[in-house]
Amino acid sequence: MPEQDTKKTISFSRQVPEGDGRERDVCLNCGFVNYENPKIVVGSVAFWGDRILMCRRAIDPRRGHWTLPAGYLELQETPEAGAVREAQEEAGARIEIDALLAIYTIPRISQVQLIYRAHLGDDRIAPGPESLEVGLFTFDRIPWDDLAFPSARWALHHFAQSRALHGFPPFTNPPGETGNLEVGGL
Amino acid sequence: MPEQDTKKTISFSRQVPEGDGRERDVCLNCGFVNYENPKIVVGSVAFWGDRILMCRRAIDPRRGHWTLPAGYLELQETPEAGAVREAQEEAGARIEIDALLAIYTIPRISQVQLIYRAHLGDDRIAPGPESLEVGLFTFDRIPWDDLAFPSARWALHHFAQSRALHGFPPFTNPPGETGNLEVGGL
Numbered sequence: 001m002p003e004q005d006t007k008k009t010i011s012f013s014r015q016v017p018e019g020d021g022r023e024r025d026v027c028l029n030c031g032f033v034n035y036e037n038p039k040i041v042v043g044s045v046a047f048w049g050d051r052i053l054m055c056r057r058a059i060d061p062r063r064g065h066w067t068l069p070a071g072y073l074e075l076q077e078t079p080e081a082g083a084v085r086e087a088q089e090e091a092g093a094r095i096e097i098d099a100l101l102a103i104y105t106i107p108r109i110s111q112v113q114l115i116y117r118a119h120l121g122d123d124r125i126a127p128g129p130e131s132l133e134v135g136l137f138t139f140d141r142i143p144w145d146d147l148a149f150p151s152a153r154w155a156l157h158h159f160a161q162s163r164a165l166h167g168f169p170p171f172t173n174p175p176g177e178t179g180n181l182e183v184g185g186l
Numbered sequence: 187m188p189e190q191d192t193k194k195t196i197s198f199s200r201q202v203p204e205g206d207g208r209e210r211d212v213c214l215n216c217g218f219v220n221y222e223n224p225k226i227v228v229g230s231v232a233f234w235g236d237r238i239l240m241c242r243r244a245i246d247p248r249r250g251h252w253t254l255p256a257g258y259l260e261l262q263e264t265p266e267a268g269a270v271r272e273a274q275e276e277a278g279a280r281i282e283i284d285a286l287l288a289i290y291t292i293p294r295i296s297q298v299q300l301i302y303r304a305h306l307g308d309d310r311i312a313p314g315p316e317s318l319e320v321g322l323f324t325f326d327r328i329p330w331d332d333l334a335f336p337s338a339r340w341a342l343h344h345f346a347q348s349r350a351l352h353g354f355p356p357f358t359n360p361p362g363e364t365g366n367l368e369v370g371g372l
Contacts, residue, residue, distance in 0.1 A: 019315055022260065035225075037225045037226065037259055037260065037261065038226055038259050038261060038263070040223065040224055040226060040298055059205075072221065074208065074223065074224075075222060075223065075296045076296055077224070077293065077296075078291045078293055079291060099355065100289070100355060100356065103265070103300075107263065110263075112259070112300075114289075130205070167354065167355050168355060169285065169356070170286065170355070170356065
């Protein structure tokens with residue numbers, strides 16, 4: 001393909017489009033409005049017996065810290081399919097979705113997280129390119145002092161609270177918590 | 187501000203970024219990856235006694251048809267706040283969120299819809315710029331033959347099923363339904 005076919009030139013200006021109430025990037029050539037909106041993160045608390053699947057991050061932010069398999073939902077993907085894909089990509093795991101465990105909002109970074117409760121089909125796991133290592137932890141052996149994000153801690157505790165529940169409303173952010181990383185710990 | 191300060195020139199190429207598995211728009215100048223991901227629609231089934239708030243659309247798609255107050259979640263906004271804002275903007279309504287009624291996925295257009303059950307603080311409503319008219323309908327008087335979207339129909343039926351429920355898991359797409367508009371009706 002000739003190089004010019006793979007390039008496009010766009011000139012944007014910050015404007016409030018007609019009928020809108022907020023500034024957006026508007027193309028000065030064609031009027032296209034580049035709406036930016038929050039992104040959806042999908043993930044899971046996946047268990048095998050009394051152990052929970054976790055991944056140690058190989059990428060920033062929070063490289064080297066532990067979290068749940070989770071990532072951005074892709075175009076044309078259902079949230080459930082996205083959570084299954086992330087567990088496969090990050091931990092080589094085959095999971096089956098059981099319930100929507102939680103919906104968390106991290107307004108500062110405009111993320112909405114849909115975290116599912118899931119069970120592992122077997123205990124064969126292996127780190128994918130974005131994980132340094134993966135592990136199955138009983139609740140008291142979770143690396144609590146080395147978690148990557150507040151929402152991972154929330155989800156683990158909400159999972160524990162949900163163990164006896166069927167047909168429950170999804171948990172949300174703990175009262176007053178925004179999901180921001182705090183200096184001095186989570 | 188001089189005009190050149192409000193313009194930027196970007197040249198994108200479709201590439202698979204390192205460590206990624208999908209083609210993205212990558213800036214040929216700086217390597218910026220323009221990830222495109224599904225968008226979140228937030229809305230509500232808001233009731234006043236035995237009547238439900240609906241809006242007749244003043245904009246495409248489906249101008250002239252009836253739907254629930256709903257729209258795109260904005261940056262730095264929680265889903266609950268977005269649903270409250272949309273009811274205000276589209277119907278001049280003051281609502282209080284009661285529960286997460288449903289999560290629907292429309293994969294074709296990469297939308298995840300978070301629909302809340304809410305009650306109106308009073309029955310003063312008025313069409314906003316995106317509504318031709320607004321109304322409060324008992325269930326049997328809903329303009330069923332003139333609904334804008336399949337997901338509005340789903341939400342109304344799920345709302346009816348939820349009336350006696352407290353602390354329930356959110357409903358999801360009816361089995362086999364994708365949310366696509368079908369020729370010949372919803």
